[in-house]
Amino acid sequence: MSLHLTSLQLDSRSSLMYDAIVVGARCAGSPTAMLLARAGHRVLLLDRASFPSDTLSTHVVHQPGVAALARWGLLDRVRASGCPPVDRVVYEVADIRITGGARGLAGQRAWYAPRRHVLDAVLVESAVAAGVEFRGGCTVRNLLRDATGRVSGVEFRHRGRTHREHAALVIGADGMRSTVARLCDAPYTVRHPRLTCAYYTYWDSVGTDMELYERQGGWVATVPTHGGASLVLAYFPQRRFDDIRADSGPAYAEQIRATAPGLAARLVGKRPLERLRGSGDQRNLFRRPAGPGWALVGDAAHHKDSITARGITDAFTQAETLVRHAGPRLVGSPPGLDRALRAYERECESLLAPGYRATLSAARLHLSEQRLSVLRAVSSDPELTSIYLDVFAGITTAEALYVPRLFTRL
Ligand SMILES: Cc1cc2nc3c(=O)[nH]c(=O)nc-3n(C[C@H](O)[C@H](O)[C@H](O)COP(=O)(O)OP(=O)(O)OC[C@H]3O[C@@H](n4cnc5c(N)ncnc54)[C@H](O)[C@@H]3O)c2cc1C
CATH class of the missing domain: 3.50.50.60 (FAD/NAD(P)-binding domain)
Structure with missing residues (x-):
């Protein structure tokens, strides 16, 4: 019973x-x-x-995320939506220019930004x-x-x-x-306390690379997405959030001019494709x-x-x-x-x-001398560049850069 x-x-x-x-x-x-x-x-x-x-x-979806989409059988659908693979990065900071691609993960070398x-x-x-x-x-x-x-x-x-x-x-x-x-x-x-605030919108025909620009107190990036448009985003220190949100359009344009002058010149005469969006609540x-x-x-x-x-x-x-x-x-x-x-x-x-x-x-948007030395060494070596971009993508940690060859360069 x-x-x-x-x-x-x-x-x-x-x-x-x-x-x-x-x-x-x-x-x-x-x-x-x-x-x-x-x-x-x-x-x-x-x-x-x-x-x-x-x-x-x-x-932006880094290669470990792209590999997950591929494992789940969904990457082809993302590609079919017209989202382009991005396999080259240009990263400018101070007098340093790093260009190259990541080694990638599980056969996925490209970033996607659907x-x-x-x-x-x-x-x-x-x-x-x-x-x-x-x-x-x-x-x-x-x-x-x-x-x-x-x-x-x-x-x-x-x-x-x-x-x-x-x-x-x-x-x-x-x-x-x-x-x-x-x-x-x-x-x-x-x-930990909030550290930045971020604003972004979309622009036409900016380029096919992912571009990263950094300076003390500023970070700007462009990432190709669907239909020939690029996402252009700008980061500011959190302490400036109240001022920036009061007039975010000019602050966004000024951050691009100050951090990425070459990019700013390419945007002259263009209009953003969508309204500017942003957040200071990044916990x-x-x-x-x-x-x-x-x-x-x-x-x-x-x-x-x-x-x-x-x-x-x-x-x-x-x-x-x-x-x-x-x-x-x-x-x-x-x-x-x-x-x-x-x-x-x-x-x-x-x-x-x-x-x-x-x-x-x-x-923290802070550029230390030590970091600049590492980036300088990375910029002159294609293999270190690929390892650095793997670090950026979260495939490996920064310790991977500290191979004996790099130490001898510093
Ligand atoms: C400005 C900005 C830029 C970013 N850029 C990137 C980037 O380039 N690359 C990247 O990897 N990440 C980026 N992120 C982070 C990314 O957006 C998040 O990590 C990601 O969205 C997390 O996904 P999620 O599913 O956990 O949460 P969410 O995307 O927030 O989804 C949560 C869902 O839960 C639903 N929900 C909430 N409460 C309830 C409720 N009570 N009942 C029913 N439904 C509910 C919401 O409607 C929503 O659909 C960015 C974030 C911000 C703010």
Whole structure:
């Protein structure tokens, strides 16, 4: 009799329950949902937005992110959207000019910069194609908990009505201001002050290279994207944010003139293709990324200044890491899943810490003499240039530059 009851309960539970509910359907959420569904899980993906839609973000994808897209079978769709590969970088700082390409990763040498309304739509559609149930226009307001306090589902609003759904794991992929993190009381484990503010728009026929320009207190970059347009972005120290946002157009133009005079000359007589967008709210933080019945991926778990353009690539890495650990434990006992979530937490920390340190260092917008010496040595050696660009892409860490050959040059 009791066996019979148990199986009945299990049956009704499984028909009502998802293995995972993912909140947020962009770079972190859609790949997480897609990979879980490809592993055979029943997944609900919720976002308050509908797709395709844009979001405040530039969109450089470094080679580890490109390799992830290729592994997932999505790179061809990104290419087919007309997003060009970018395999040459020109980097100017002081009297130094570095040109070359990265060695790359897994056969991917090029960067891509697909517009977010394109990339995020490809990711959501691929999640749906894998069997994920996607519902747009749904805003998660609350978490559901079982009698032990374990997170067991979400409460969300859709078209003025409240809905509830249950799952073994609720995954917050809902960005830097994550509601899921707040409702789980996910503590900050690392926090640093904001360091920059960033403004960007698009210009026609700027060029086919990625161009990077740096000076004390300034950083400017151009990156080719769809339709012959280039993203042109400018970074300022955070302490200037109040002044800059008061009159951002002239400040943007002045930063390009001061940091990248050659580029500024090429933009004379042109008009930006779109309005100027920007943000001074680029927090630097890690949150605890998991607990009983919940996990965080992407910006919800870890956010950093966008100057190193690592957020999308890191979101992909976190998605794969979470699915590798938690995927096989979603069906089974809660303690098994919790052990897997702790392993995810440990791996995330070690994977993301080096990029975080590099980002804080770049975002200080400070050029030390030591750094200029390294860049000078890099500029005169094609092999070191490729290693340096691998460092920029997050493929390797700056230690890779410190080979004996470089030391003899300094
Ligand atoms: C100015 C700027 C430039 C950047 N440039 C780059 C770059 O060049 N390269 C790069 O790799 N990264 C860049 N980044 C970082 C990048 O944008 C993020 O790291 C990336 O978007 C993280 O993806 P995500 O899926 O974690 O979060 P998000 O992209 O923020 O997506 C979160 C999703 O969750 C949804 N959501 C939020 N709350 C709820 C809720 N309560 N209920 C339902 N849905 C919810 C939102 O609608 C959204 O769709 C930049 C960021 C900024 C601000």
